[in-house]
Amino acid sequence: MYHHSAIAPHPAAGSAAGVLDPAPADARDAILFQRCTWCGTAMYHRLLCPVCQGSDLRTERSEGVGTVRHSTIVHRNTPAARNVSLIEMAEGFVVRGRVMGPPIGIHSGDRVRLSTAKDPVRGEPVFQLVDEPYRAWT
Numbered sequence: 224m225y226h227h228s229a230i231a232p233h234p235a236a237g238s239a240a241g242v243l244d245p246a247p248a249d250a251r252d253a254i255l256f257q258r259c260t261w262c263g264t265a266m267y268h269r270l271l272c273p274v275c276q277g278s279d280l281r282t283e284r285s286e287g288v289g290t291v292r293h294s295t296i297v298h299r300n301t302p303a304a305r306n307v308s309l310i311e312m313a314e315g316f317v318v319r320g321r322v323m324g325p326p327i328g329i330h331s332g333d334r335v336r337l338s339t340a341k342d343p344v345r346g347e348p349v350f351q352l353v354d355e356p357y358r359a360w361t
Contacts, residue, residue, distance in 0.1 A: 252340050254285040254348055256316050265315040287337030288313045289350070291322065294329040310335060310350060320348035 257280035258265050259272035271278055294308040306326040311317050321342055322329045335350035342349050 255282050258283050267316045267318045285312050285314055291331055291333040296326040322350045
C-alpha cells in the first residue's frame with residue numbers, strides 16, 4: 224500500500240514525471256524539451272520516447288531556432304485570420320506554434336526564432352522570422 228508522507232522523494236530532474244512540473248522562473252521564456260537518455264531522441268511534451276518507448280527522459284533547454292515545416296491559415300474562433308505552424312527546432316523536435324507576421328507570408332522552409340514561449344491567449348510558443356526571404360512576386 225502506498226501513502227504520502229512529508230519526506231517522499233520528488234521526481235528526479237528530467238524524469239518523465241518532471242515533464243508536467245511547472246517550469247523554473249529562468250526558463251519561462253524558453254522552450255523546454257525532453258531527450259531520451261537511451262536512444263538520444265529529442266521530443267516535446269512526451270512521457271515516453273516515440274522511438275524506443277523509454278521513460279528515462281532528461282529535460283533540456285532549446286536554443287529557440289527552427290525552421291517552418293508546415294503552416295496553415297486558420298479562420299475559426301478568431302476575429303482575424305491567424306497562422307498555425309509546425310516548427311522543426313534545431314535540436315530535432317517539432318513544436319506547434321504561431322509565427323508573427325501576415326499569415327499568407329509564412330512558408331515552409333522559413334527560418335524562425337522564438338519570440339516568447341507562451342502566447343497569452345493560446346499558450347503556444349510564438350516565433351518571428353529570422354530574415355525576410357526574397358520571393359519573386361509575379
